[in-house]
Amino acid sequence: MAQDKAKASPDDQAIGQRSRRIREQRGLSLEVAAGLAGLSKGYLSKLENGLKGFTRRGLIEDIAEALGCSVADLTGEPYPARDRRTAEALAVLPAMTVALYETPEHDRSGRVAALPLERLLSAVAQANALCEESRYALAGRELPALLGGLHAQAAIGSSEQRQGALRGLTEGYVVAFGVARHLGRPELAMQAATRARETAQQLDDPALAGFATLMTASGFSRLGARRAADNVLSGGFAEIQPTADPSGPDKRAAEALGVMHLVSAQLAARSGRADTAQAHLSEATDLAQRTGEQNTLQWHFGPANVASWSLAIAVETERGPGVAERIDADLPLVTSAGRRSRLHFDLARGYAQAEGQRDDLAIRHIDTADRIAPVRVRNDPIARDLVSMVDRRARRRVWELESLKRRLGVS
Structure with a gap:
C-alpha cells in the first residue's frame, strides 16, 4: 500500500491523467507539449503523474491550448451527481437549455402572459439571490x-413595460449564467451571456450593458478563451468609462467598471502578466474605496470583494501562501454563501501551493467551502484535484480529508 501511495496511482478522474491521455492521442512528446504550454518537461511530467496539482485555472487553460483540446476535455466536466442537492440542481438544466436557445419569436406567451410584470421582475430578482446563495x-x-x-x-406591453421586461430578461440571463457555470456547463453559460448582451443592447443603460459585457468576458474566460475575453473587455472599458461616476448617485456603471478591472486582473494573472494584473487590481481597489459596498445584480462590488479577488489573483501568480495567510488573518466581510465559499476555496488553493507545509489549513478551508456551498464546490474540477493532491501528500489519515474525499467522489 505504501508503495502504491508513493507512486500516486493513476486516477481516470484526475486532470493530469486526462492530460497525458490526450497528449499521447495527439502524438505529442512530453517535451513538445511542455514547450507549447510554457512549462518544463519535468513539471508537466509531475502534473501528469499526480505529483503536482492544479491549483491554478490558468495552468489548465495553458495545457488545454497546448494540446489542442477544450478545458472541459481536461477537467471532465460536467460531473454526474453524487448527492441529492446536485441531482436536483442538474435537473433544471434541460428546460433551461431550451429556454436559452429559443428566440423571442417562439410563442411562449400562452403559458405565462397573465403574470403581471411586477411579479415577474420580483421572481427573477429572487432567483438571482438564490443563485448567489448557491441554491441552484x-x-x-x-x-x-x-x-x-x-x-x-416585452412583445405586448407598453414602451415602459417593454423596458422593464428587457431589464428583467437581462437579470434572468444572469441567473442562467450563474447556474450553468457552477454546474460545469460553460458552453451553456456562454449562451446565457450572449443572450444577456443582446438584450441589454436594446436598452439605453450603459451600466446594464457593462454587466452583460462582464458576463460575456467571464463566459469566454471559463471556456479558456482568454484572448476573446480580453477583446470583449477592451470594448467594454471604452463604452462604460465615460459614464462611470463612483461618487454620483447612480454608481452602477462604476461598479461594472470595477468588476471589469477585477476580471481583467484575473485574466492577466492567468496569462502570467503579473504587472498588468496588479495595475487592474489597483484600479479596482481605488474604485471600491469610492463606491463603497454595492450589489447591482448580485455582483457584490466593494472593498470586501476586491480583497477576496486579490487572493484569487495571487494564487494565479503563484503567490498563494503569503497572501492567503494575510487574508486569513482578517477575513473580508463577504456576505453571500457563494462569495464566502469562494473565499474559503481560494484560501485552500493558496495554502495548497505551500508544497505540503500548510495542507492542514488547505483541508480546513476547502471543508468550510464545501459546507457553505456544496453543489458549487463539488462541481469544481480544481476542488477535486486539490483534495487528491493533499491526500497523496498526507502522512497520516485525517477524518476531515477522508470525509472530503467521499463528498467529492475522489478515489
Whole structure:
C-alpha cells in the first residue's frame, strides 16, 4: 500500500491523467507539449503523474491550448451527481437549455402572459439571490417560465413595460449564467451571456450593458478563451468609462467598471502578466474605496470583494501562501454563501501551493467551502484535484480529508 501511495496511482478522474491521455492521442512528446504550454518537461511530467496539482485555472487553460483540446476535455466536466442537492440542481438544466436557445419569436406567451410584470421582475430578482446563495435548483426551477413571461411582456406591453421586461430578461440571463457555470456547463453559460448582451443592447443603460459585457468576458474566460475575453473587455472599458461616476448617485456603471478591472486582473494573472494584473487590481481597489459596498445584480462590488479577488489573483501568480495567510488573518466581510465559499476555496488553493507545509489549513478551508456551498464546490474540477493532491501528500489519515474525499467522489 505504501508503495502504491508513493507512486500516486493513476486516477481516470484526475486532470493530469486526462492530460497525458490526450497528449499521447495527439502524438505529442512530453517535451513538445511542455514547450507549447510554457512549462518544463519535468513539471508537466509531475502534473501528469499526480505529483503536482492544479491549483491554478490558468495552468489548465495553458495545457488545454497546448494540446489542442477544450478545458472541459481536461477537467471532465460536467460531473454526474453524487448527492441529492446536485441531482436536483442538474435537473433544471434541460428546460433551461431550451429556454436559452429559443428566440423571442417562439410563442411562449400562452403559458405565462397573465403574470403581471411586477411579479415577474420580483421572481427573477429572487432567483438571482438564490443563485448567489448557491441554491441552484431553486434558482433555475422556474426560470424558463419567467424568461417566457418576460419575452411576452416585452412583445405586448407598453414602451415602459417593454423596458422593464428587457431589464428583467437581462437579470434572468444572469441567473442562467450563474447556474450553468457552477454546474460545469460553460458552453451553456456562454449562451446565457450572449443572450444577456443582446438584450441589454436594446436598452439605453450603459451600466446594464457593462454587466452583460462582464458576463460575456467571464463566459469566454471559463471556456479558456482568454484572448476573446480580453477583446470583449477592451470594448467594454471604452463604452462604460465615460459614464462611470463612483461618487454620483447612480454608481452602477462604476461598479461594472470595477468588476471589469477585477476580471481583467484575473485574466492577466492567468496569462502570467503579473504587472498588468496588479495595475487592474489597483484600479479596482481605488474604485471600491469610492463606491463603497454595492450589489447591482448580485455582483457584490466593494472593498470586501476586491480583497477576496486579490487572493484569487495571487494564487494565479503563484503567490498563494503569503497572501492567503494575510487574508486569513482578517477575513473580508463577504456576505453571500457563494462569495464566502469562494473565499474559503481560494484560501485552500493558496495554502495548497505551500508544497505540503500548510495542507492542514488547505483541508480546513476547502471543508468550510464545501459546507457553505456544496453543489458549487463539488462541481469544481480544481476542488477535486486539490483534495487528491493533499491526500497523496498526507502522512497520516485525517477524518476531515477522508470525509472530503467521499463528498467529492475522489478515489
